[in-house]
Amino acid sequence: MNRMNLGRRPRRLIMGSSVRAVLFFLRSRWPEICKIILILGAICGGSGAGLAAEAIPDLDWLAGQTAVSFQSYQLQITTRELSNRVTVQAEADLRVTARETDRFYFLLAGYYQAQLEEVKLEGKNVLWRKQADVYWIELPDAKKRGDILTLKMRYSILPKNVSRAVPLELSGGWYPRGLLPEPVQAEMELVAPPGFLGIGNGNLKGIRAYPFQHSGYVWRTLQPVTALAATIGRYQIASRLVRQKAYRVFYLPGLSNSFRDDLVGYAADLGQFYQDKFGAAAFNELSVVVSDLSNEDNCNGSLVLLHLPGNKQSRFVFFNLAHEIAHCWWGNLLYPRSLRDWWLAEGFAGYSGYLAVEHFAPPGTGAAQAARKLLEKWRLDYQKSYQSRRAAQISELSLAELSPYDLQYQLLYHKGAYVLHMVRRTLGEAKFGDYLQEFVKRYGGSGAGIRDFTELGVELYGAQLLEFYRQWVYSSGWYNLALRNVKVRSYQGKYAVSFVMANTGQLYLPETVDFEIITARETFAETLSFKQVNVTIQKMLSAKPKKIILNPRYNILEPAIADNVWTNRFFKR
Template identity: 25%
Template structure:
């Protein structure tokens, strides 16, 4: 058979509509056997396309309506139809595969500490979509699809995935857990977890009057600490509904896994064992991951160049939570910390643009991204700023968005073109440098004349437009 492939970098013009997987987890062997039924449609005329798949063996590709040939050239599974497919045609086929799924050290598929779990993003991989390590898929954030899965696992463990548990059946030593997510999602947000877990619940009534189930899963020895650390999740959800609009999904869950950090899988956040302390030390991360359900999961970047639309927004959720708890002082303290973290990174790595960043997982994307929103809030005022966020969520919810899309929404709400703002703060790496001098003279008894000079001096000669707040501190008060 001639190689089924095209030139590297050539587009893969397909739109996957749904995945239905059946996965048998064989943890003693760190092995998986599975199948996935994929329904897709072409975006343009084609006969050859590919799925992303890393280092797993494909046994067959079966289609009832078309003759398909396939060839595995990792990290891709190439498929060729006997006749061309046109836009609007629907192709449904099943891939049968097996092997020992891998990871990049942060994202992918893991067997650790008697746990099996997946993490959808890999910080050591380009691109960072990691579902390709355990599922044949079109592993691009712009291709959202429906997801359901049957997980076959030992009866002694809980097997979890996104969305709602439709049913659980038991036979002999195994159980089959059937999960389905009602809203389309990007593949990097799919997740499975299996392990010895206890399940505890909460519920919150949304602003629309709907009951939203909160499902939490933790190791039995960590249950009390997890209950303490996650107890304010419902309060956070109601705060974010007030700021961003209705919670977009039917339920929300968190599951303890032995990973580093946390990951915002749609409706089921994976949360590190090492972040569960019982004293709320990492409560901001709880807020961050919940915020992703709006920013990243419901509204998803079209590609990884717009990662700040995920992480900058979720980081600002941390600041909003601190403002909720501690008022203006909590907000200012958080933003000052974010600024310090960003300048440390800029000193270490050099300044680079927020759009299409040199490094995706650092303070430029997270903390500077949060500052972009904070500056827009200052520019627009609270009412218009949160109106812009809600409009953005309504317009692009369940879809993909770009920085340009967000900029258009904000400009629309502001009533003026904000291209200048996004060009200098998002698309360019420049950092403003200010010098201030002041002189105060007594012009009359108890009357003072203050002369303040603020000068912007940029290393590269590009002046940035920026409104400034000036605070004058007197003996017993401050003026702004």
């Protein structure tokens, strides 16, 4: 036996355990480490310059340090003829919300590269510091709750994913804003070259003339919004007035007239549908901008940016538009109170889109088929994320833990929407509709948290929802049905079928489970209350069964469905 190998072996084990110990320490103390890095950056960083090596700040902690709220904006966006960069002049009124503060934080850039040229507070140049997308300003003297501050900034932005027809599109963190959503009023002017139209939030209030035939399009919000956007392009306009509300679609040349008219009709129908469904109006005017860019679709207050690369029609355009318009309610009229309440925005908008698809049924498909395809897509997305987490040995975060900055944020979209579908199935159509309307009635126009929604459900419907939310919202795990011990016996010209329906997952709600037995003549569909781990089902059929399916319409979210189906290999017509 080699003595040298014996001597090295324990050393490798010790080194391996040491590395694991260090990694465990870093993971468990990461928020504290981020705070230390942030403080060191404030000490070492200079005026007008970020840190040499930027770390991602702990946004949860920073959001808890919020000391001001943005009230209103005056924005001017100017495109440059000989440069891809865009100049932004921003003036914002801020109200101090903390009892007393000597600094405040805000976000800027995010998706874009911003180069600050001037920062003024109360008319005086001030020092600013940054870490990643978080900027902060040290106040010359402490401010108290209720004080109003005026922040003025001039900076340039390098837009991304633009085209000749659309040289500018800004959404997200292109303007200074708080770390959490908050309703603001805004007036923005977009200075565009000849032949181009500038579009912003709200209503067009006027057009100003500039040298070289440039025009300044001035837009003003009609009601507070939680997000602002701007775009300049060779847009044309189509509009419709319904129930005293204006629906406008801005589009590029080349879009077919029939598709343009469909989009205007979709927007008007969806706006009315959601207002009736949720019991409140979210806007007076809605603008939908359809461009040829490859950016993600998004909603900013009452301005929706829809993208069709190459002006090609997409079969998902109805759902995408329905999802984004739903954000006028979920994310704007009623917005998440914290970063960990984002389910109220993305999950709710996604399921609202499902309700719209179910109600309107796009041409060429039945409502049930179109809705089922959406559930199947969400289930497949969840299955992929489930498998990737298992392969990486990463635990799933609950919906109440997720923020839009988490690596698992996609759960907000597919699992988040699916959970609402199961709530609807548990309560029934009428109760679920009353639930959403009461939630909007209580919290519309303000911030709300996930706990507000779940506590309201328990208040209205009692223990029926308490345990469900504990399993599906505040903890993680999965539900998995399995079909076992299938037996088919012939008896006096009929067929006796028996099988065991088992739940091999960690969750046991919802209790209502669908199954189908398919024969050559007909399909027997049944819904039963499944309160145990294993249930034996017995049926007498007039024809030989060829297939049995559990959860056939995907009404329960499962990461795998291979064990939900039994097929009779000996079936003959």
